[in-house]
Amino acid sequence: MLDRKLLDRVLGQVSRPVRYMGNEYNMVEKDPEDVSIRFAFAFPDVYEVGMSHLGMKILYHLMNEREDTYCERVFAPWVDMEEKMRENRIPLFTLETRDPVSKFDFVGFTLQYEMCYTNLLNMLDLAGIPLLAKDRTQQDPFVIAGGPCAYNAEPLADFLDLVAMGEGEQQIGELLDLYGEWKKKDGDRESFLRQAAAIPGVYVPQFYDVTYRDDGQVESVNPNTAAAPDRIAKRIVRDLDSTYYPDRMIVPFMDIVHDRIVLELFRGCSRGCRFCQAGMIYRPVRERSMDKLLELADKLVKNTGYEEISLSSLSTSDYSRLEDLVKQLMERFRDKRISLSLPSLRLDSFSRDFIEEIQKVRKTGLTFAPEAGTQRLRDVINKGVTEDDLVRSVTDAFVSGWNTVKLYFMIGLPTETEEDLQGIAGLARLVTDCYYGLEREKRQKGLRITVSTSSFVPKPFTPFQWEPQNTMEELREKQGFLRKALRMKHVEYNWHDPELSFLEAVFARGDRRLGAVLLSAWKNGARFDSWADQFHMEGWMDAFRQNHLDPGFYAYRKRERDEVLPWDHIDVGVSKAFLWKEKEKAGRGERTPDCRVSCAGCGIRGTWEGIC
Amino acid sequence: MRFVVEYTKEERVKYISHLDLMRSMQRTIRRAELPIAWSRGYHPHPVMAFASALPVGMTSEGEYMDIHLLEGMDIPELEKRLNRALPKGITVKQAVAVDEKVPSLMSLVERADYRIVPEDPEWDWKPAVDVFWSKPEIWVEKKSKKKVSSINLKEAVRDIRACGEHNRELFLSLPAGSSGNLKPDLVVDALLEGKDRALSFCRTGLYLRKDGKWVTPLALGKQEGGIG
Numbered sequence A: 001m002l003d004r005k006l007l008d009r010v011l012g013q014v015s016r017p018v019r020y021m022g023n024e025y026n027m028v029e030k031d032p033e034d035v036s037i038r039f040a041f042a043f044p045d046v047y048e049v050g051m052s053h054l055g056m057k058i059l060y061h062l063m064n065e066r067e068d069t070y071c072e073r074v075f076a077p078w079v080d081m082e083e084k085m086r087e088n089r090i091p092l093f094t095l096e097t098r099d100p101v102s103k104f105d106f107v108g109f110t111l112q113y114e115m116c117y118t119n120l121l122n123m124l125d126l127a128g129i130p131l132l133a134k135d136r137t138q139q140d141p142f143v144i145a146g147g148p149c150a151y152n153a154e155p156l157a158d159f160l161d162l163v164a165m166g167e168g169e170q171q172i173g174e175l176l177d178l179y180g181e182w183k184k185k186d187g188d189r190e191s192f193l194r195q196a197a198a199i200p201g202v203y204v205p206q207f208y209d210v211t212y213r214d215d216g217q218v219e220s221v222n223p224n225t226a227a228a229p230d231r232i233a234k235r236i237v238r239d240l241d242s243t244y245y246p247d248r249m250i251v252p253f254m255d256i257v258h259d260r261i262v263l264e265l266f267r268g269c270s271r272g273c274r275f276c277q278a279g280m281i282y283r284p285v286r287e288r289s290m291d292k293l294l295e296l297a298d299k300l301v302k303n304t305g306y307e308e309i310s311l312s313s314l315s316t317s318d319y320s321r322l323e324d325l326v327k328q329l330m331e332r333f334r335d336k337r338i339s340l341s342l343p344s345l346r347l348d349s350f351s352r353d354f355i356e357e358i359q360k361v362r363k364t365g366l367t368f369a370p371e372a373g374t375q376r377l378r379d380v381i382n383k384g385v386t387e388d389d390l391v392r393s394v395t396d397a398f399v400s401g402w403n404t405v406k407l408y409f410m411i412g413l414p415t416e417t418e419e420d421l422q423g424i425a426g427l428a429r430l431v432t433d434c435y436y437g438l439e440r441e442k443r444q445k446g447l448r449i450t451v452s453t454s455s456f457v458p459k460p461f462t463p464f465q466w467e468p469q470n471t472m473e474e475l476r477e478k479q480g481f482l483r484k485a486l487r488m489k490h491v492e493y494n495w496h497d498p499e500l501s502f503l504e505a506v507f508a509r510g511d512r513r514l515g516a517v518l519l520s521a522w523k524n525g526a527r528f529d530s531w532a533d534q535f536h537m538e539g540w541m542d543a544f545r546q547n548h549l550d551p552g553f554y555a556y557r558k559r560e561r562d563e564v565l566p567w568d569h570i571d572v573g574v575s576k577a578f579l580w581k582e583k584e585k586a587g588r589g590e591r592t593p594d595c596r597v598s599c600a601g602c603g604i605r606g607t608w609e610g611i612c
Numbered sequence B: 001m002r003f004v005v006e007y008t009k010e011e012r013v014k015y016i017s018h019l020d021l022m023r024s025m026q027r028t029i030r031r032a033e034l035p036i037a038w039s040r041g042y043h044p045h046p047v048m049a050f051a052s053a054l055p056v057g058m059t060s061e062g063e064y065m066d067i068h069l070l071e072g073m074d075i076p077e078l079e080k081r082l083n084r085a086l087p088k089g090i091t092v093k094q095a096v097a098v099d100e101k102v103p104s105l106m107s108l109v110e111r112a113d114y115r116i117v118p119e120d121p122e123w124d125w126k127p128a129v130d131v132f133w134s135k136p137e138i139w140v141e142k143k144s145k146k147k148v149s150s151i152n153l154k155e156a157v158r159d160i161r162a163c164g165e166h167n168r169e170l171f172l173s174l175p176a177g178s179s180g181n182l183k184p185d186l187v188v189d190a191l192l193e194g195k196d197r198a199l200s201f202c203r204t205g206l207y208l209r210k211d212g213k214w215v216t217p218l219a220l221g222k223q224e225g226g227i228g
């Protein structure tokens, strides 16, 4: 049992104690005595980041619909809280009941980005759960992970009992059903894992042996038991309308990163950008119907009291009835003064009228993501945005009263040259020209253009999974080049830390040997690595040295076609042959049309006949 | 229509900040579907005002806010709707209709009372309180955002008493509101002379002066013959 008085005293001494308080509106309260399965949903970052995440909202309420299960939340305690917890021997606890996570049946982590991995280790350690799966015994929870990084969870293989591939709505139910049965019979851990491995999309890392060649490449990945399938295929839900979506969401007291109702319009993306992992792993596109969305919006507004609705999806403007939907939502909620926000909006597909319409709703900055500075490179990455699109959209936007434009680019993309970098500055200038090209009375004062570059990180399951990343030096040089090239009036330039991008690249395409590096880095004090003020590269480099692994092997090496990739035993539905074909087309600068225009034969159609 | 609403902030939500509370109340009012008056601007929010900010970590038995509705409403109905929509741990105790001309609560409130209870079951406040009264003056540093100033607690404190069983509870009555504010931890630190204690703080009420008497903001209600 946790000493609640002690915890209370500690909360009085840390920054933002509300992070650990819980008790928000719509938090689910159950008596733990009434359930047979306790699931700690763990987000390996702070509360305000984790609570912004849609997947967590869905699965939390979904699991709590079950009478036999209580799903509770736990986040990574910030460094000051961690210190106090260790000092006072307070184990990691959930927000709902403040019970120690170690006594739960499951601890489920969602992996949204690579740089949260040390937080996962730290949370297990704070919970008093053995870090290595092989050290866990009957009393310990099963540690399970899902989310986009789980598709290549190899660097975490030593720490995870189970990995859930794909969309969890159906799978989690099957897993909990199985667990309920198993628990009644009092079987051993291994027998549960064996049975779980038979659930489609469930991956049990310890049931696979990995062998390596002398040069360090993976030689083979083979199941070591008949209970495990050769390949693990991701799960998807076929029909979103009949799939669970919460009609209430927790309304945090604290100001979180995305503090609003989230309506998920569709899953997947039909554009086929070659660098984008989400665009590949979430295929195929499945839309929620407009009627369903309106119905959900009504309930969510009523049940949360939120003042804003965000229409969220990978490429929101591709929703087939977006204009209609936006108009209807605006009409419906006008009296309630509820605003709409449309992230990742691609204005290339909109009419001027529509831009004016949404402008009434929300007058924040306009974002545009050409990703690359020249048409040549945009063709290489299959990003279907042209200079004309940009000119038309920003001009329309300026006329409609906008004066702030954000431009997003990636540097270090395959085949990039100085001309492409110059092109980034060129586009910033073009936007400025569009603005001054308008008569003075037609535009708002105070033009502001923000150019942001992220650094390309080759990701598994993309056509660029074989490509080397630029070295940190190259990226720094390119950033230096852009700093000079973008020294223009009204323009501000932001860039990403190359060291973080480097580590991301290492772990994104990592294999199991990196587990030891994670452990060493964590022991060296690494946590909250995605927070600039907490990140220390030395600890990481030291961890690679300690384990005699060269990070450059993972980040900078070009892979050959026949190389066995550490994630080849995972099947996301998109074939390796298709990815290779796309890589070759990229080399030739050839475009692949949007799935809505024609099917490129990515392999999805074979698996999910009828939805694609 | 203007209403003054009295509510509590209980143990389970005591770590929310004043800003958190304001946001939460706005959303509560939306959930309660009250015919609310809206602020102007791109992001309109319900028009409301609070009597006094409650520090993070403190519970309260009597907080007050002002809300404005476009139409009249039955008081019991208003209370019921708010309580249904509030997060657990915040409870509306009572509401009264108030004349629009009454000045803001913030400008009227002049006094706040607190009850401070230590975790230690054996603790006795009496010796510390006796020392406090025996000294002619007690100067402490008061830090605000802009400056540090010195104040004499003997003058500033309205009342201070050990009470409850075995004098385990401390009762503090301090100046509050825009006319001058004194935080209870400043006084408690002086009483404990720097020693660290596990204490829980509860604000037991906020008061204003009316006809020479201390009353709660509920006394501004029309039926009680409020000001204006």
Ligand code: SF4
Binding pocket: A270, A283, A284, A285, A595, A596, A598, A599, A600, A601, A602, A603, A604, A605, A606, A612
């Ligand atoms: S099967 Fe064809 S249409 Fe479907 S996602 Fe793949 S490429 Fe696009």
